[in-house]
Amino acid sequence: MDHASVLVIGGGIGGLTAAIALRQKGFEVEVIEKDPDWAVYGVGILQQANVIRAMSQLGLFEDYVGAGFCFDAVEIYAPTGQHLSTIQSPRVLADYPPNIGISRRALHKVLGERTLASGAKVRLGVTAAQWQDDGDGVTVQFSDGSSGRFDLVIGADGLSSQTRQQLFADAPQPEFTGQGVWRYNFPRPPELVNLHNYVGPRGIGLAPLSQTLMYMFLTTPEPGNPRFERAGLAAAMRARLANPPPALAPLVEQITDDAEVVYRPLDWLFLTGDWHKGRVVLLGDAIHATTPHLGQGAGMAIEDSVVLAEELARAATPQAAFVAYRARRFERCRWLVEASRSICYSQLGIGPPQDHATVARDMLALTSQAI
Ligand SMILES: Cc1cc2nc3c(=O)[nH]c(=O)nc-3n(C[C@H](O)[C@H](O)[C@H](O)COP(=O)(O)OP(=O)(O)OC[C@H]3O[C@@H](n4cnc5c(N)ncnc54)[C@H](O)[C@@H]3O)c2cc1C
Numbered sequence: 464m465d466h467a468s469v470l471v472i473g474g475g476i477g478g479l480t481a482a483i484a485l486r487q488k489g490f491e492v493e494v495i496e497k498d499p500d501w502a503v504y505g506v507g508i509l510q511q512a513n514v515i516r517a518m519s520q521l522g523l524f525e526d527y528v529g530a531g532f533c534f535d536a537v538e539i540y541a542p543t544g545q546h547l548s549t550i551q552s553p554r555v556l557a558d559y560p561p562n563i564g565i566s567r568r569a570l571h572k573v574l575g576e577r578t579l580a581s582g583a584k585v586r587l588g589v590t591a592a593q594w595q596d597d598g599d600g601v602t603v604q605f606s607d608g609s610s611g612r613f614d615l616v617i618g619a620d621g622l623s624s625q626t627r628q629q630l631f632a633d634a635p636q637p638e639f640t641g642q643g644v645w646r647y648n649f650p651r652p653p654e655l656v657n658l659h660n661y662v663g664p665r666g667i668g669l670a671p672l673s674q675t676l677m678y679m680f681l682t683t684p685e686p687g688n689p690r691f692e693r694a695g696l697a698a699a700m701r702a703r704l705a706n707p708p709p710a711l712a713p714l715v716e717q718i719t720d721d722a723e724v725v726y727r728p729l730d731w732l733f734l735t736g737d738w739h740k741g742r743v744v745l746l747g748d749a750i751h752a753t754t755p756h757l758g759q760g761a762g763m764a765i766e767d768s769v770v771l772a773e774e775l776a777r778a779a780t781p782q783a784a785f786v787a788y789r790a791r792r793f794e795r796c797r798w799l800v801e802a803s804r805s806i807c808y809s810q811l812g813i814g815p816p817q818d819h820a821t822v823a824r825d826m827l828a829l830t831s832q833a834i
Pocket of ligand 1: 759
């Protein structure tokens, strides 16, 4: 498979890490991204030691850790604001910090710059209108009228993946869990050096993202999967924070800018069937989208990229690589999607009670294993 040409559909976390991993192995890579502005919304993301390990394998440790904020513990608070405990994160991987918070824009900058520096071609505002896999290669007609021929194609086009729908018309669709997440950025006060979690029926977290930035996330039941207009989002988030823990009241008052509120319904998806057909394979949220209760969604996409590039570099055919890739990723990703969803359903009262800290410990034990 030396020097094979690869089209990556989607320039998000999974697509860019795939491009970087494949360039490391000497593949020719073209990335197409449908968003002409290649924009990413402004709040943050939390990741653990296994993701820092995978980013190191991509040669990104310094850039990534330098752009984020590493932390060692989770402070647990009652809904009333009373501090209950400090849970030190176990050092499951001695060489790496246990946790990092990073703004999505900072992560995108690190990945985008490295992708371009690696020699991958990136085209924005472009999708794959049609493709035909004739067994020897894939001919792709792009939405801008151009066309290309590739040895293989990676669909890293996220939860609503068009590539998945084209490959597997009968594949399951993303399923709404009943919960949504509201997020907002604030300046980070110097004393906020760990993740602060307010437990209870409405989950509130404060997470450091950089020396200057932190963000709040708020998990709420959202029956009926409502859609919200941008106008009024700040008031809607404040309304869900009525009677906040006293220490958070001044922050709640600062949630005033509709444009800065990021609301997302929480969906899940896991493909139990094949992850590839012929010379086209899927990666990241396109096959396994998890709720964020354990972090790890983007982490799984990043690990997918490392593993897929390794398998492609050593296999004689794309199909052999795709089968080996799925075999290495399947159980880990399935466990994460199901464990994370079980916390979500427990919080909603529609599944058996789960102790978040215990499930998080199990997650760390699993993800610290080699990928
Ligand atoms: C509320 C929330 C909080 C989260 N928090 C965390 C967290 O703390 N930690 C964590 O690890 N994960 C978290 N995640 C999960 C994480 O965001 C995803 O797992 C991750 O973004 C998946 O990456 P991806 O590249 O597969 O998909 P995406 O990030 O969705 O990227 C897909 C890309 O493909 C592009 N695209 C789509 N269709 C096409 C097309 N037809 N042609 C070309 N381009 C296309 C899109 O524009 C996008 O750029 C969270 C998710 C949610 C919803």
